[in-house]
Amino acid sequence: MRIIIIGGVAAGTSAAAKAKRENSDSEIILFEKGKDISYAGCGLPYYISGITSRDQIVINTPEEFQKKYNIEVKTSHKVTKILPDSKQIIYENQKKSNKIKYDKLIIATGASPIIPPIPGINLNHILPLRTLKNAVNIKNIIENKNPQNITIVGAGLIGLEMAEAFYELNLNITIIEKMSQVLPTFSRDMAQIVKNHLLDKNIDLYLNEEVTEFVGDKNNNLKSVKTKSGKNIDSDLTLISTGIKPNTDLASQAGVKTGNSGAVAVNEKMETSIPDIFAAGDCAQSTNLITNKPVWFPLGSTANKQGRIAGENAAGGSNNHKGILKTAITKIFDLTVAKTGISVEEAEKNEIDPVTTKITAANHAGYYPELEKINLKGVFNKDNGEIIGAEIIGKDGVDKRIDVLSTAIYSKLTAHDLFQVDLAYAPPYSSPKDPAAILGMVTSKKL
Amino acid sequence: MRIIIIGGVAAGTSAAAKAKRENSDSEIILFEKGKDISYAGCGLPYYISGITSRDQIVINTPEEFQKKYNIEVKTSHKVTKILPDSKQIIYENQKKSNKIKYDKLIIATGASPIIPPIPGINLNHILPLRTLKNAVNIKNIIENKNPQNITIVGAGLIGLEMAEAFYELNLNITIIEKMSQVLPTFSRDMAQIVKNHLLDKNIDLYLNEEVTEFVGDKNNNLKSVKTKSGKNIDSDLTLISTGIKPNTDLASQAGVKTGNSGAVAVNEKMETSIPDIFAAGDCAQSTNLITNKPVWFPLGSTANKQGRIAGENAAGGSNNHKGILKTAITKIFDLTVAKTGISVEEAEKNEIDPVTTKITAANHAGYYPELEKINLKGVFNKDNGEIIGAEIIGKDGVDKRIDVLSTAIYSKLTAHDLFQVDLAYAPPYSSPKDPAAILGMVTSKKL
Numbered sequence: 001m002r003i004i005i006i007g008g009v010a011a012g013t014s015a016a017a018k019a020k021r022e023n024s025d026s027e028i029i030l031f032e033k034g035k036d037i038s039y040a041g042c043g044l045p046y047y048i049s050g051i052t053s054r055d056q057i058v059i060n061t062p063e064e065f066q067k068k069y070n071i072e073v074k075t076s077h078k079v080t081k082i083l084p085d086s087k088q089i090i091y092e093n094q095k096k097s098n099k100i101k102y103d104k105l106i107i108a109t110g111a112s113p114i115i116p117p118i119p120g121i122n123l124n125h126i127l128p129l130r131t132l133k134n135a136v137n138i139k140n141i142i143e144n145k146n147p148q149n150i151t152i153v154g155a156g157l158i159g160l161e162m163a164e165a166f167y168e169l170n171l172n173i174t175i176i177e178k179m180s181q182v183l184p185t186f187s188r189d190m191a192q193i194v195k196n197h198l199l200d201k202n203i204d205l206y207l208n209e210e211v212t213e214f215v216g217d218k219n220n221n222l223k224s225v226k227t228k229s230g231k232n233i234d235s236d237l238t239l240i241s242t243g244i245k246p247n248t249d250l251a252s253q254a255g256v257k258t259g260n261s262g263a264v265a266v267n268e269k270m271e272t273s274i275p276d277i278f279a280a281g282d283c284a285q286s287t288n289l290i291t292n293k294p295v296w297f298p299l300g301s302t303a304n305k306q307g308r309i310a311g312e313n314a315a316g317g318s319n320n321h322k323g324i325l326k327t328a329i330t331k332i333f334d335l336t337v338a339k340t341g342i343s344v345e346e347a348e349k350n351e352i353d354p355v356t357t358k359i360t361a362a363n364h365a366g367y368y369p370e371l372e373k374i375n376l377k378g379v380f381n382k383d384n385g386e387i388i389g390a391e392i393i394g395k396d397g398v399d400k401r402i403d404v405l406s407t408a409i410y411s412k413l414t415a416h417d418l419f420q421v422d423l424a425y426a427p428p429y430s431s432p433k434d435p436a437a438i439l440g441m442v443t444s445k446k447l
Numbered sequence: 448m449r450i451i452i453i454g455g456v457a458a459g460t461s462a463a464a465k466a467k468r469e470n471s472d473s474e475i476i477l478f479e480k481g482k483d484i485s486y487a488g489c490g491l492p493y494y495i496s497g498i499t500s501r502d503q504i505v506i507n508t509p510e511e512f513q514k515k516y517n518i519e520v521k522t523s524h525k526v527t528k529i530l531p532d533s534k535q536i537i538y539e540n541q542k543k544s545n546k547i548k549y550d551k552l553i554i555a556t557g558a559s560p561i562i563p564p565i566p567g568i569n570l571n572h573i574l575p576l577r578t579l580k581n582a583v584n585i586k587n588i589i590e591n592k593n594p595q596n597i598t599i600v601g602a603g604l605i606g607l608e609m610a611e612a613f614y615e616l617n618l619n620i621t622i623i624e625k626m627s628q629v630l631p632t633f634s635r636d637m638a639q640i641v642k643n644h645l646l647d648k649n650i651d652l653y654l655n656e657e658v659t660e661f662v663g664d665k666n667n668n669l670k671s672v673k674t675k676s677g678k679n680i681d682s683d684l685t686l687i688s689t690g691i692k693p694n695t696d697l698a699s700q701a702g703v704k705t706g707n708s709g710a711v712a713v714n715e716k717m718e719t720s721i722p723d724i725f726a727a728g729d730c731a732q733s734t735n736l737i738t739n740k741p742v743w744f745p746l747g748s749t750a751n752k753q754g755r756i757a758g759e760n761a762a763g764g765s766n767n768h769k770g771i772l773k774t775a776i777t778k779i780f781d782l783t784v785a786k787t788g789i790s791v792e793e794a795e796k797n798e799i800d801p802v803t804t805k806i807t808a809a810n811h812a813g814y815y816p817e818l819e820k821i822n823l824k825g826v827f828n829k830d831n832g833e834i835i836g837a838e839i840i841g842k843d844g845v846d847k848r849i850d851v852l853s854t855a856i857y858s859k860l861t862a863h864d865l866f867q868v869d870l871a872y873a874p875p876y877s878s879p880k881d882p883a884a885i886l887g888m889v890t891s892k893k894l
Contacts (some may be wrong), residue, residue, distance in 0.1 A: 010879065031664050043814050056814035083795055289869070301872035304879040322867045329871035367490050367503035399876040400847040403883075407851050410868045411858030420769045421857045422736070424776035424785050425748035427490050429846040432457065432751040436850075 002027045002101065003314050004089060006191045006250065007108035008037030008276055011281025012301050013060070014307030015314070016104045022315035028071040029100070031091055032412045033078035036132045037062050042300045044135040044336045045158075048142070051163035057132065061324035061391055070243045082107075082254035084274045104276050106316035107256070107264060108307060109247040111282035111298050116153075116242055125222040128240045129158060138237070149238030153211055155182040159241035160194070160332045163203055167333070174204040174233050176225070177210055178242075189358070190377055190391045192220075197335050206231070214238065246283045246296065259285045261296035270310035278314055280306035287323030289410060290342050290388050291350045297326045323446030327406045329399060338402035341389030341409045353382040357443040360433035363397030365427035372396050378405070384447045385414035390439075397435075405438050415443035440444060448684035449474040450761050451536060452557035453526045454695065455484030457747050458728025459756030460507070461763070462553045463518045469762035475518040476547070479536055480525035483579045486693075489747045491582040495589070496612035504579065510578050529554075529701035531721045551723050551761035554703070554711060556694040558729035558745050563600075563689055567661030573668040575687045575892045585686070589677060594683030595619055598672045600658055602629040606688035607641070610650055614780070621651040621680050622674070623658055633786060636805070637824055637838045640733050653678070661685065693730045693743065706732045708743035717757035725761055727753035734770030735791050736857060737835050738797045744773045772855045776846060779816065783845035787853040788836030791826055800829040804890040808882035810844030812874035819843045825852070825862075825886045830894045832861035837886075844882075851883050853863060860892035 003019050008030050016030050030037065038060040046052045062073040068310065079098070081090040088099050113128030115121060127134055141147060147335050150166045152159045155177035164172050175182075175198070177184055181191040182198065198205050211228040214235075225235045246263035248256075257273035259265040264279040265273055268287070272279050281296035283338060305321050312319045313368070329338040347354035356379050363372045372395040379389035390405040392398045408418060418440025425432055433441070449563040450466050452459050455477050463477050477484065485507040493499045509520040523834050526868045527544070528537040535546050554660030562568060572588055574581055588594060597613045602624035613620050622629075624646070628638040629645065629652070645652050653674065659821070660673040661682075672682045692711035695703075704720035711726040713719055719726050729745035732751060752768055759766045776785040795803035809818045819842040826836035837852040839845045855865060865887025872879055880888070 040812065040814065040874070042872070042879075043812060046874060051813040051816060081660045215886060246612040299872065301870070301877075301881075303877045305866070313484040323869075325869040327869040327871045328874045329876055331873065331875045335890055340869070340871065365487065366488060367487065367499040368493060369498060393617070400850055401872060401882075402871045403851045404854050406858075406870055407858070407868050410864070411854070411860060413854075413858060417857070419752070421851055421854050422770075422772040422787070423748070423775045424787065424846060424849045425489070425746065426776045426778065427487070427493060429776055429783070430748075432489075432748045434748075434850075 001025070001103045001117065002029065003106065004100065005030045005106040005108060006089070007110055007254045007281070008032030008073065008075070009039065009041060009110055009281070010110070010303035011307030011310070011364070012106070012108035013038040013065065015108060015280055015311035015382065017069050018308045018311035019315040020069050020071055022312050022317045023081055030071055030073045031077045031079050032073070032075045034076050034131065034133065037066050037073060039132045040300070041313070044129055044132065045161045045165040045425060047135055047164070049168040050140050054136070056399045079250060082250055082277070084254050084277065087276065106310045107251050107277065107283060108281045108315055109250060109283045111246050113240060114243045115240055116243050116280070118211050118214060121214060123214050123216040123222045124220050125236060126214055126238045126240060129162060129234040130244065138239070141237055142169060145236065148397065149174070149234045149236050151176060151233060151238045151243060153237040153238060154243065155161045156184065156241060156243070157328065157330045159239065160198070161330055162239050162241065164331065164333050165398055167201060168204070172363055174206070176206050176209050176227065178210050180208050180209070183220055183337065186391055187343065187377060190375065190393055193375060193393045194332055194335060194337055202332055219310070229237040240284050244282070246298070251279065251283070259294045259296070261285055261294065265294065265297040268322065269313045270306055270321065271313070275322055278310040278382050279311040283300035286321065288342070289323040289325055291346070295324065295326065297324060297383055299328065316400050325406055325409055327402065331401055333396060335393060336395060336398035337387045338392045338398055339390070340402055340406040341379065341387070343389055347379060347381070347388060350447040352388065353390065354388070355443060355446050357439055357446070359442055362431055363394065365431055368427040370396065374398055374401065376401065376435055376439055378443060380415055380443050380447070382447065385416060387415065387418065408436070415440040415447060419444065448472070448550045449476065450551045450553065451547065451549040452477045452553040452555060453536070454557055454728070455479030455520065455522070456486065456488060456555070457755030458757070459555035460485040460512065460759035461751045462518050462555060462727055465755045465758035466762040467516050468516055469759050473486055473762055477518055478524045478526050479520070479522045479731045481578065481820055482522050484520060484522060485512050486579045488745065491576055491579065492608045492612040493580055495586050495609070501583070502606060508880045509836045519659070522860055529697055529724070531724060532704065534723065541770060542864065551725065553761055554698050554719070554724065554730060555728045556697060556728040556730045558691040558693045560687060561690045561692050562687055565658050565661060567663060570661050570663040570669045571667050572683060573661055573685045573687060573698040576609060580689065585684070588684055589616060592683065596681045596683050597621070598623060598680060598682040598685045598714050599688060600685060601688035601690070602652070603631065603688060603690070604684065604775065604777045607645070608643065608777055609686050611687065611780050613776065614648060614650070620718035621653070621654050621682070623656050625655070627655050629654070630784065633838055634790065634824060637822065639838055640822060640840045641782060641784055644780055648780055650669065654816070672805045676851070693745070695730055698726065698730070700894065706741045707712050708732055708741065708745070710743040712741065715769065716770065718760070727757040733768065735789070736770040736772055738793070742771065744771060746775065766798040772853055772856055774849065776849060781842060783842060785839045785845055785849035786837070787849055788834070788856045790836055794826060794828070794835060798836065801835070802827045802829045802890060802893050804886055804893070806882065806885055806889055807887050809878055810841065811880070812875055815874040817843065819847060821845055821882050823848065823882055823886055825890060827862055827890050827894070831894065832863060833859050834865065836861065848882055855883070862887040862894060866891065
């Protein structure tokens with residue numbers, strides 16, 4: 001049995017490794033159009049800031065991966081077509097085209113940055129951050145071109161993570177965001193906390209603002225950024241972080257169905273609409289565990305799980321991925337910013353009557369050193385009291401509470417349950433009433 | 448309506464405050480035999496080590512509490528008898544005895560240290576640590592008597608927390624434990640990690656050892672500790688941390704039923720066997736959420752919850768406390784040591800076929816600074832795959848995983864569910880596969 005995997009980052013390598021473990025007799029071939037595989041995409045900002053190295057970000061080189069898992073790795077091999085009827089793929093390498101048959105195919109083609117069609121976008125020193133190659137390019141520019149003024153277009157998670165990275169490198173940072181708040185998926189009042197923190201760090205932040213033109217010098221190097229409101233901001237380097245889109249051209253051409261999100265539609269087994277073709281990772285949809293509707297929310301942790309499931313099932317096993325809560329967390333300077341589940345607006349769209357509770361609670365006992373306040377907003381279903389969403393912003397202890405609440409949402413716990421759960425208490429770690437319990441208690445009164 | 452509460456620490460003050468909020472017309476009287484109320488018992492080691500102050504440990508003085516909640520607080524008032532037939536209590540103050548009627552009574556009499564009947568136990572400078580008064584006494588001895596050599600009898604949670612406190616004060620510490628391991632409620636291999644850490648800190652640790660005599664000087668001050676194996680250990684101060692027992696004399700004399708544990712038997716509403724009498728906190732039992740059997744496991748977080756429920760119900764409300772998982776956490780020098788649910792032995796006693804999985808996993812992404820290994824042991828029910836217990840020892844990130852697993856056990860999640868839960872991933876906080884997910888994955892293969 002031959003299993004072919006297209007794409008060699010998180011989902012692709014997870015799928016390959018798991019398929020081989022599931023069925024050691026199978027032949028596994030991994031096609032990757034780029035030169036790198038198996039690198040930690042989420043670690044790229046930390047590579048750029050110098051917190052970690054390229055070698056540490058690359059979990060396995062192609063050679064290491066091939067040897068470690070006994071999998072054939074074909075880098076710089078671009079798959080150009082899937083032929084489902086004859087169960088073949090066509091690929092290109094060094095300008096030569098070839099065909100190969102598969103028994104099972106896993107599409108793990110990932111996602112690509114959305115590059116807005118702004119005049120001057122093709123100037124030098126305007127880059128997204130998606131691939132290791134992007135990161136190496138950004139780092140090279142910083143090391144060799146001595147940029148001083150950085151503009152970040154888009155104040156989502158990647159944009160703000162990169163603001164921290166550039167800040168660590170002592171660069172002047174301007175952030176331009178089209179929406180009226182940073183982190184557009186967060187509630188306005190919660191996003192305000194992050195905004196104030198960015199201003200405390202002397203970041204120039206422009207909301208309700210758009211780039212209208214990138215201006216270059218005679219060498220086609222970026223010089224400044226012009227905006228809708230008439231600003232002309234000196235800029236030696238611009239990061240484009242305005243979102244990503246799933247890479248579905250190959251799948252679509254082959255007749256594999258995509259969902260409303262544009263990503264490949266899959267079932268719990270990661271099977272697509274065409275037999276023997278699976279999809280996993282950033283190119284594929286998942287299921288929203290609260291609404292039970294398809295959702296596209298590409299993240300490394302989900303890519304790992306989906307890849308693993310796809311690999312196991314392709315190799316003859318049987319496993320499933322139930323879905324996601326769109327749980328996300330990020331470090332933005334000194335803050336930890338996290339979200340899970342659905343928002344009030346999403347609840348209303350799905351005909352759920354939402355109740356929200358906002359509290360501020362201590363990370364641990366008040367008399368223990370390094371006391372920090374945690375800002376916590378929970379969304380509950382008024383009909384049955386179940387928690388369906390949460391946003392948490394603060395310092396120490398935020399990551400703990402988002403994981404407790406993610407587990408609670410997965411488990412369909414109610415506000416009353418949050419009070420009941422026997423969370424661990426000792427002064428360095430929590431208070432006798434943990435923030436999650438307080439959230440439940442306060443909400444219970446409203447239900 | 449008059450609600451009388453006996454005992455003014457965690458459960459008693461929680462009950463009083465909640466009863467008043469539930470029914471502001473009720474008259475609430477709190478009787479406390481000591482001088483202090485409303486102090487953080489779990490903070491006492493940190494008060495002794497100097498990390499925090501007496502004022503910070505005392506959440507409310509009697510006067511503050513009285514004023515803040517409009518509750519009558521009677522300190523130095525010892526309740527000597529409960530008369531359920533006439534719904535009265537008898538109390539003593541300044542050697543005078545009085546009676547008062549109650550409509551509802553809440554017993555929150557707490558627990559007391561078990562003082563082993565060892566020759567010399569009544570010498571000066573041999574103390575338990577249970578009350579604020581105990582802590583003040585220990586601190587006074589340290590400040591005024593200049594002790595150098597400290598012996599701790601009993602290597603449970605309090606004994607080891609106090610080892611850290613004494614260590615912070617640059618004292619020489621010997622720990623004597625009767626059992627063959629520290630932390631007798633933990634698995635042997637997990638306890639070994641803590642033992643090695645204590646040895647790294649140059650603590651003299653004697654396991655399988657017992658004190659046979661406390662030797663005093665001519666002023667009746669402790670001088671040394673003799674042991675079963677023939678040692679005579681110089682000792683200026685000894686902490687007795689050999690366990691506690693529930694204070695049930697008052698309840699028992701009144702005919703209130705106690706359970707097998709010796710603590711007061713209560714239902715979910717914190718009602719005792721006698722109408723209009725409630726019990727809460729360290730004197731009362733709870734329900735083990737896994738075995739559904741009564742359990743006595745006194746902790747501040749449970750006392751808070753039970754007190755709150757008792758107060759609410761006594762005042763005419765309706766709430767319940769479902770039970771506990773015996774979740775416990777403590778900081779022992781640089782380690783965080785935590786446990787939730789039941790052990791293999793407890794599972795077997797309850798006719799559950801246990802499967803255990805032990806893993807070592809990273810607290811966060813390998814390339815992010817301050818990488819730490821977390822030791823995690825999970826116990827699962829082989830029949831249905833549900834997680835029923837966990838022990839976790841490590842540094843950063845232990846408290847998060849114990850709370851995720853406590854929530855998972857409460858929710859009856861299976862090993863497969865632990866893989867599915869959408870936990871938050873970013874390099875500073877976790878890995879694409881969180882330790883909890885790895886625990887589930889590894890266990891799934893055995894089921």
